[in-house]
Amino acid sequence: MSKSDFGLIGLAVMGQNLVLNVESRGFQVSVFNRTTATTDEFIAAHPDKKLVGAHTLEDFVQSLATPRKIQIMVKSSAVADTDRDAVDAVIEQLIPLLDQGDIIIDGGNSYYKATERRDAYLAEKGLRFIGAGVSGGEEGARKGPAIMPGGPTSTWEVMKPIFESIAATAEGEPCVTHIGTGGAGHYVKMIHNGIEYGDMQLICEAYNIFKHAGFTPAELGQIFTDWNNGDLESYLIQITAEIFKQNDPETGKALVDLILDTAGQKGTGKWTILNAVENTVVISTINAAVEARILSSMKDKRVAASAELQGPTASITGEKAALVKKVHDALFASKIISYAQGLDLIKTMGAEKNWGLDLGKIAAIWRGGCIIRARFLNDITDAYRSNPELSNLMLAPFFTKLLNEFQQNWREVVSLATLNGIPVPAFSASLGYYDSYRAAVLPANLLQAQRDFFGAHTYERTDKPRGQFFHTNWPDVIG
Numbered sequence: 001m002s003k004s005d006f007g008l009i010g011l012a013v014m015g016q017n018l019v020l021n022v023e024s025r026g027f028q029v030s031v032f033n034r035t036t037a038t039t040d041e042f043i044a045a046h047p048d049k050k051l052v053g054a055h056t057l058e059d060f061v062q063s064l065a066t067p068r069k070i071q072i073m074v075k076s077s078a079v080a081d082t083d084r085d086a087v088d089a090v091i092e093q094l095i096p097l098l099d100q101g102d103i104i105i106d107g108g109n110s111y112y113k114a115t116e117r118r119d120a121y122l123a124e125k126g127l128r129f130i131g132a133g134v135s136g137g138e139e140g141a142r143k144g145p146a147i148m149p150g151g152p153t154s155t156w157e158v159m160k161p162i163f164e165s166i167a168a169t170a171e172g173e174p175c176v177t178h179i180g181t182g183g184a185g186h187y188v189k190m191i192h193n194g195i196e197y198g199d200m201q202l203i204c205e206a207y208n209i210f211k212h213a214g215f216t217p218a219e220l221g222q223i224f225t226d227w228n229n230g231d232l233e234s235y236l237i238q239i240t241a242e243i244f245k246q247n248d249p250e251t252g253k254a255l256v257d258l259i260l261d262t263a264g265q266k267g268t269g270k271w272t273i274l275n276a277v278e279n280t281v282v283i284s285t286i287n288a289a290v291e292a293r294i295l296s297s298m299k300d301k302r303v304a305a306s307a308e309l310q311g312p313t314a315s316i317t318g319e320k321a322a323l324v325k326k327v328h329d330a331l332f333a334s335k336i337i338s339y340a341q342g343l344d345l346i347k348t349m350g351a352e353k354n355w356g357l358d359l360g361k362i363a364a365i366w367r368g369g370c371i372i373r374a375r376f377l378n379d380i381t382d383a384y385r386s387n388p389e390l391s392n393l394m395l396a397p398f399f400t401k402l403l404n405e406f407q408q409n410w411r412e413v414v415s416l417a418t419l420n421g422i423p424v425p426a427f428s429a430s431l432g433y434y435d436s437y438r439a440a441v442l443p444a445n446l447l448q449a450q451r452d453f454f455g456a457h458t459y460e461r462t463d464k465p466r467g468q469f470f471h472t473n474w475p476d477v478i479g
């Protein structure tokens, strides 16, 4: 039998779908899974496909053409760069079987620091490594995901034909690009997930306002369908419209109303926040989204507190269409802020790491395949293509115009929600960022006075050149 073009280890759903995707583009694919019965079932289910199932890693490796291209799709659980997980276990088993120049691709959701460690470790052994973020869920894996590969340019060049053929396309361009060296691919996938958290929470806040204003699931389904036909068009808005239309077969009620309000998370949002703190970058919208999930998970505490802590009874009246427009503007404006923050973090980290990131290319590959795909990513792509040095997305002329147009309704929505006791942590965090960023003067003069008072940290003066520091002998309050 001829040697395979590509090999994949780990036949869970994502792995299986990626294999079928690669095979459908004309490549012969070898597969291996720790539990061999899964391999047999998979091969048996696809008798007409160019697949080779191996029961041992030795046979698997031998079935591949060199340089071998082996993608690992096993559960990654490393939360620190020192943690060893299933990806490391598979890598260790592969090393003695491979030849110099063979390529291992980790296509799981690995922590970028673990990717950097593996990259350096495998380079020492003469093996090549790509840490690739893959987004798009199970369907994306089968039909075309967005792929965010990081590693040496020369290794990317070898993988490019396969990656480009399996990726989604947007505006005729494949949704894959060489993100950068080292852990850049998994890093950018991590921030993608943080942004995804933000998008989802913002949609939930819009929903919560509408729910308190008495909108039915059917009305919500229509609003989100309409939004998906306009400037908010995106995968997450689209699936939200579908969710509102779904009835529970057992009770006939809207399914969304029967789903318990406690959200889970796998950790990429948390990693994003930790990284933002390390880089001194504000990502308040994503923070709010991660924290909203944490608060949601404290169901019992919330139920207990709801009987003790008072707030207004929500009463939102008025014309529904006007509210829909206002919430649209608040959602869109907050979404712009969320992306501005996430991209600021990517830019800062990329410069720190010397990854050679191109924000225009990153935004471009997010336009298709991935969970955050959205029409407005075209505008983000254009913004960075026309000005790669853009200091903040808010200051791209297209987005400045939108924010100026939306800001009044955005304020009204945050005020309305707040007066009605409806939590809008991500809407308001976004607005707080906007108002802080555009404030020529902030109250940090008082903060500096406080710091100088208790710690003699000194301050600069508005009436003296920058760089001159002053200290005041403040009164003694201890006595």
Ligand code: 2AM
Pocket: 009, 010, 011, 012, 033, 034, 035, 038, 073, 074, 075, 085, 086, 089, 090
């Ligand atoms: P399994 O079918 O043998 O459990 C998702 O869990 C995928 O990762 C599955 O294909 C699973 O294989 C694989 N996996 C998890 N831990 C693994 C390990 N330590 N070694 C190899 N494969 C592993």
